Amino acid sequence: MAGLTSKRQLFLDHVGQTSTYPLMLEIDRAEGIHIYDTAGKRYYDLNSGISVSSLGHRHPQVVAAIKAQLDKHMHTMVYGEHVQAPQIEYAELLTAQLDASLNSIYYLNSGSEVLEAAMKLAKRATGRYEIISASGAYHGSTQGAEVLRSDHDYSRAFLPLIPGVRHIDFNNLEDLEKISCRTAAVIVEPVQAESGVIPPDPTYLKALRERCTYTKTLMVLDEIQTGFGRTGALFAHQKYGVVPDMMCIGKAMGGGMPIGGLVADRELLGKFTRFPDLGHITTFGGHPVVCAAAKATLEVLLSAEYISEVAQKEAYIHKTLQHPIVKEVRSSGLMMAVELTKRKYLKHVVGKAFEEGALIDYFLFNNRSFRLAPPLIYTMRELEAAMTVLLKALDYAEKKYN
Numbered sequence: 001m002a003g004l005t006s007k008r009q010l011f012l013d014h015v016g017q018t019s020t021y022p023l024m025l026e027i028d029r030a031e032g033i034h035i036y037d038t039a040g041k042r043y044y045d046l047n048s049g050i051s052v053s054s055l056g057h058r059h060p061q062v063v064a065a066i067k068a069q070l071d072k073h074m075h076t077m078v079y080g081e082h083v084q085a086p087q088i089e090y091a092e093l094l095t096a097q098l099d100a101s102l103n104s105i106y107y108l109n110s111g112s113e114v115l116e117a118a119m120k121l122a123k124r125a126t127g128r129y130e131i132i133s134a135s136g137a138y139h140g141s142t143q144g145a146e147v148l149r150s151d152h153d154y155s156r157a158f159l160p161l162i163p164g165v166r167h168i169d170f171n172n173l174e175d176l177e178k179i180s181c182r183t184a185a186v187i188v189e190p191v192q193a194e195s196g197v198i199p200p201d202p203t204y205l206k207a208l209r210e211r212c213t214y215t216k217t218l219m220v221l222d223e224i225q226t227g228f229g230r231t232g233a234l235f236a237h238q239k240y241g242v243v244p245d246m247m248c249i250g251k252a253m254g255g256g257m258p259i260g261g262l263v264a265d266r267e268l269l270g271k272f273t274r275f276p277d278l279g280h281i282t283t284f285g286g287h288p289v290v291c292a293a294a295k296a297t298l299e300v301l302l303s304a305e306y307i308s309e310v311a312q313k314e315a316y317i318h319k320t321l322q323h324p325i326v327k328e329v330r331s332s333g334l335m336m337a338v339e340l341t342k343r344k345y346l347k348h349v350v351g352k353a354f355e356e357g358a359l360i361d362y363f364l365f366n367n368r369s370f371r372l373a374p375p376l377i378y379t380m381r382e383l384e385a386a387m388t389v390l391l392k393a394l395d396y397a398e399k400k401y402n
C-alpha cells in the first residue's frame, strides 16, 4: 500500500506529534496568500501560520534578503560577540519606530524564549520575584512561559514549574490592586489571542501602565501575535496609547523565519551583561540570515500600505460574516475571532472550509470561535473570494447540523 510508505505515514511514525488529531495537510509549496498541497490543491491561508506570515509566503523582498545574506555569511559566533550588519541594521530600523525608551533589542529564536528572558530580566532588575500575568493568557510552552498561563489543566502534568506567579483577570480594573511593590513584572498581551481575541477595554492598558509605574513594577507587553501590523498599527501598544518597559516580539518578525526579540531600554537590557556577566546567552539568537529577513519584512511593512489598509479589511470581514450561526466577530485589526452561536458548529465550519480550500483554525482557550488572521497582503478581491468560501462553510454547518 502506498499509504504505508507515504510522507504522511512517515510523518506520523517519525516526527514528534503535538496532538492526536493533526491536520495532515501535506505541503508542497506556498506563495503569497496561498498554500498548495502535494495533490495540487490550493488553499487560502487565513491564519498566516498563527500570525506569522503577515506578508504572505515567500515575499520576494524577504527571499532576496535571505539569499543575499546567505552569499555573505551565516553563523559565525554565538550571539553578542561579533558585530554583524544584519543585527545592527534591524535594531536601528526597529527602534526608530518606537518610543525613545524602547531603544535596544536582545535577539532570541522564538516567542517562548523571549518571555523567559523577560522574566529573568525583571527579577534581576527589580530584585523582586513575583510575576503577574492575566488569566486566559498564552505566552509559550517553556517552563517559564507555561507558568504564566492560568489554565492548570495544561500545566498540571508538568509541575512543579516556577514559583511566584499570580494571575489577574484581564480587563478587570479592580484586580490591578494585586500589583504591588513586591511585583517584579506584569506580563500581558495587549490583545489576548488564545482566549479568542479579547481586545483591551479603552482604559485598561493605561490603568495598568499607571499601576506599574506607581509600584515600580515592570510592564511587559507580549506583542508576539499583535506585532508587525496585525492590529492596524505597527505594534498594538501604539494603537492603545501606552509604552511598556519591555516588549516581546516574534512570529511575524522574521517574515516566515524563526526569530524573537526582547525590546527595552538599553540600561535595562544591560542588566544581562553584568552581575553576573553573560546573564543570558544564546547560540543562534540574532542569526544573520534571519535578521536580514526580519529587516526586509519591516522595510516592506513600513513602505507598503498594508498596515493602513488593515481597518478597511477588518470592516469588510465584519460586514461579510453576518450569518445566522455567527454570534459575533471580535477583532483588533486583522486579528479576529468568529464566535458561533453553538459550539457544535465549530468543527464542521473548520472542516468544511478546509475541504473547500480555506485554512482557518481553532483557539487554545475558546471552543466556540475560529481564528482569522489572514496575511495583511490580501487584496479586497482576494478577501472577497476567501470570504465566499467561509460563507459556504457556515451555510453548510447551519443546514447540516442545525
Ligand SMILES: Cc1ncc(COP(=O)(O)O)c(C=O)c1O
Pocket (backbone or CB within 6 Å): 050, 110, 111, 112, 113, 115, 138, 139, 140, 141, 189, 193, 222, 223, 224, 225, 250, 251
Ligand atoms: C502571545 C504569544 N506569546 C508567546 C508565544 C510563544 O511563541 P513561540 O511559539 O514562538 O515560542 C505565542 C505563541 O503562540 C503567543 O501567541
